[in-house]
Amino acid sequence: MARPGYSATYVLDFEQPIIEIEKQIDHLADGAQADRFANEIRALEETRSSLLSKTYASLSPWQTVRVARHPHRPQTSDYIQLMCRDFCELHGDRRFGDDPAIITGFARIGSMKVMLIGHQKGKTVAEKVACHFGCAHPEGYRKALLKMKLAEKFGLPIVTLVDTPGAYPGVGSEQRGQAQAIAENLFEMSRLRTPVVSVVIGEGGSGGALGIAVGDRVGMLEHAWYSVISPEGCAAILWKEANETTNNRAAEALALTARRNLENGLIDDVIPEPPGGAHRDPRGAADRVQAWILDRIRELQRINPETLVRQRYEKFRAMGALSRKIG
Amino acid sequence: MNASSQTSGPSAAESAPPPVATAADLSAEANASASVETETKKGVPEGLWIKCPGCAEMEFKKRVEQNLMVCPRCQHHMRVSAARRIEQLLDPGSFDRFNADMAPADPLGFIDTKPYLDRIRDTQKKTGENDAMQTGYGFVKGRRVVLACMDFTFFGGSMGSVVGEKITQAIERAMEKNLPLIIVSCSGGARMQESGYSLMQMAKTSAALARFHEAGGLYISVLADPTTGGVTASFAMLGDVIFAEPKALIGFAGPRVIAQTIRQELPDGFQTSEFLLESGFVDRIVHRKDLRSEISRVIDYANK
Numbered sequence: 001m002a003r004p005g006y007s008a009t010y011v012l013d014f015e016q017p018i019i020e021i022e023k024q025i026d027h028l029a030d031g032a033q034a035d036r037f038a039n040e041i042r043a044l045e046e047t048r049s050s051l052l053s054k055t056y057a058s059l060s061p062w063q064t065v066r067v068a069r070h071p072h073r074p075q076t077s078d079y080i081q082l083m084c085r086d087f088c089e090l091h092g093d094r095r096f097g098d099d100p101a102i103i104t105g106f107a108r109i110g111s112m113k114v115m116l117i118g119h120q121k122g123k124t125v126a127e128k129v130a131c132h133f134g135c136a137h138p139e140g141y142r143k144a145l146l147k148m149k150l151a152e153k154f155g156l157p158i159v160t161l162v163d164t165p166g167a168y169p170g171v172g173s174e175q176r177g178q179a180q181a182i183a184e185n186l187f188e189m190s191r192l193r194t195p196v197v198s199v200v201i202g203e204g205g206s207g208g209a210l211g212i213a214v215g216d217r218v219g220m221l222e223h224a225w226y227s228v229i230s231p232e233g234c235a236a237i238l239w240k241e242a243n244e245t246t247n248n249r250a251a252e253a254l255a256l257t258a259r260r261n262l263e264n265g266l267i268d269d270v271i272p273e274p275p276g277g278a279h280r281d282p283r284g285a286a287d288r289v290q291a292w293i294l295d296r297i298r299e300l301q302r303i304n305p306e307t308l309v310r311q312r313y314e315k316f317r318a319m320g321a322l323s324r325k326i327g
Numbered sequence: 328m329n330a331s332s333q334t335s336g337p338s339a340a341e342s343a344p345p346p347v348a349t350a351a352d353l354s355a356e357a358n359a360s361a362s363v364e365t366e367t368k369k370g371v372p373e374g375l376w377i378k379c380p381g382c383a384e385m386e387f388k389k390r391v392e393q394n395l396m397v398c399p400r401c402q403h404h405m406r407v408s409a410a411r412r413i414e415q416l417l418d419p420g421s422f423d424r425f426n427a428d429m430a431p432a433d434p435l436g437f438i439d440t441k442p443y444l445d446r447i448r449d450t451q452k453k454t455g456e457n458d459a460m461q462t463g464y465g466f467v468k469g470r471r472v473v474l475a476c477m478d479f480t481f482f483g484g485s486m487g488s489v490v491g492e493k494i495t496q497a498i499e500r501a502m503e504k505n506l507p508l509i510i511v512s513c514s515g516g517a518r519m520q521e522s523g524y525s526l527m528q529m530a531k532t533s534a535a536l537a538r539f540h541e542a543g544g545l546y547i548s549v550l551a552d553p554t555t556g557g558v559t560a561s562f563a564m565l566g567d568v569i570f571a572e573p574k575a576l577i578g579f580a581g582p583r584v585i586a587q588t589i590r591q592e593l594p595d596g597f598q599t600s601e602f603l604l605e606s607g608f609v610d611r612i613v614h615r616k617d618l619r620s621e622i623s624r625v626i627d628y629a630n631k
Contacts, residue, residue, distance in 0.1 A: 169581075171597065178580070182529075183559070187565055227526070229522075238440065239440060253439060256523070266523040266527055313538065317531055317534065319488075320488035320531070321524055322429055324429065
């Protein structure tokens with residue numbers, strides 16, 4: 001049996017040395033003579049934890065993307081379980097259907113009542129298929145907006161958790177206005193008269209992510225990614241082929257990591273993850289996310305709605321990089 | 328469908344399950360072959376004849392130009408540059424351009440097989456434009472408007488910081504002067520080379536339109552072939568009234584991305600103006616020759 005925080009069932013290649021050490025520890029600790037090897041185990045555990053910290057402190061952008069997609073990485077449903085009490089799920093967009101790829105509902109986080117909205121990728125195969133691996137349809141974005149307006153009406157702060165490879169590209173989604181649904185969310189979110197805080201917990205894939213992320217404060221977990229396109233999509237177009245080498249280059253070029261997005265002023269905070277990433281310690285990750293959310297909401301609740309909306313507008317209004325040329 | 332095969336790019340879905348819809352996947356491949364099919368590039372001798380991409384017939388170029396770049400035989404609406412579009416829409420000589428000198432920076436130092444800045448310089452040289460958008464004041468049948476036209480010849484009309492900023496300033500000026508706003512979209516989507524900056528232009532322009540809406544402003548969105556990705560998913564779909572030219576490709580994801588995702592053939596006429604009209608996402612399909620009068624009509628009904 002894997003020890004707490006050990007991640008033996010799905011191994012990223014750059015974690016292999018860590019996994020080898022974990023196997024040795026397991027081997028020694030599970031034997032009948034575990035006591036005799038106490039010192040060895042302790043030494044190995046120290047090696048493991050320093051190697052883990054070192055590896056995760058220097059992930060390349062492409063490695064970061066792969067951590068962000070780790071199948072054991074906590075999803076919205078995990079954060080709801082770990083962070084919220086009395087979650088009251090609300091379904092449906094009252095127009096077409098209920099998209100399981102976006103979960104919405106009332107929730108209590110600490111002492112605060114909020115509207116929680118988050119992409120859901122799915123845990124089991126059946127759930128993944130139903131959620132289209134976190135790719136929402138227009139009804140998902142419309143459901144999110146409907147619940148945001150509900151929150152606005154009753155003065156509840158809105159918390160959004162972003163985790164999507166992108167909005168779903170399909171016949172039905174186009175027919176039902178994928179682009180219109182996202183556009184309307186951007187339009188309406190910019191003028192919600194209640195605090196909006198967003199956390200990119202895993203993948204921040206383009207318009208599908210932004211569609212629920214027009215926040216007063218936008219944070220990213222340390223190993224999440226957020227960009228206009230996935231590295232593979234970018235590689236396939238600009239390098240004509242997506243492979244290990246071009247994916248690496250595209251991930252680097254797109255400046256998609258939390259740190260780069262913060263440097264570029266496109267997000268407000270980087271939320272540190274537990275050693276070795278959120279997938280090793282979902283509880284630790286949820287605690288950090290929760291603390292960040294509560295701090296930001298408290299700060300935003302002191303601002304009157306007019307100022308709040310104006311400051312949100314000004315924040316996004318200022319984004320861009322220009323030069324002047326006599327044309 | 329001709330238009331779709333020219334504008335769809337290879338997608339992330341090829342290599343990475345789950346499928347990824349990106350705002351950018353159309354724009355880049357448009358960059359690779361940034362040319363308007365019907366207009367001669369500089370340096371190439373001007374032809375007297377052009378081949379219609381719709382019916383593949385050769386037609387006398389002058390005649391097509393006089394017909395607003397619409398094929399006189401099959402009525403195929405060919406792509407036009409921003410400059411030509413402005414000429415077609417506004418009363419002669421009434422265009423008063425602003426922000427012409429706004430040019431892209433390279434905030435990320437983006438390099439693929441070639442540095443972004445080099446690509447920009449090449450395109451600037453070729454087109455004589457600084458980026459993929461022209462904005463200004465003008466008159467449509469005597470009615471003063473703010474007009475923004477995207478230019479597909481420049482980086483596939485992709486939206487980076489310059490396009491986002493120019494649109495936002497056009498909205499702000501329309502609001503300040505209480506003028507109708509007309510945006511003609513023609514774009515592959517968000518510009519990859521500015522990554523997160525491009526993405527945020529979607530939020531920025533949509534937020535500016537929300538303010539304009541609250542101020543009672545009239546925004547007429549005109550969708551031309553192609554309008555896809557992050558442009559469709561922001562300002563293009565937010566018009567008070569949305570017009571589309573006939574048979575334009577309009578959508579969020581590119582047709583090839585979708586075909587790869589669902590692994591089956593797309594229905595006939597999928598993601599055309601007619602398809603959007605039928606599904607309820609555009610108000611009217613308007614022939615290019617009628618755009619001026621239709622715009623004027625709406626301005627009058629809105630009492631602007």
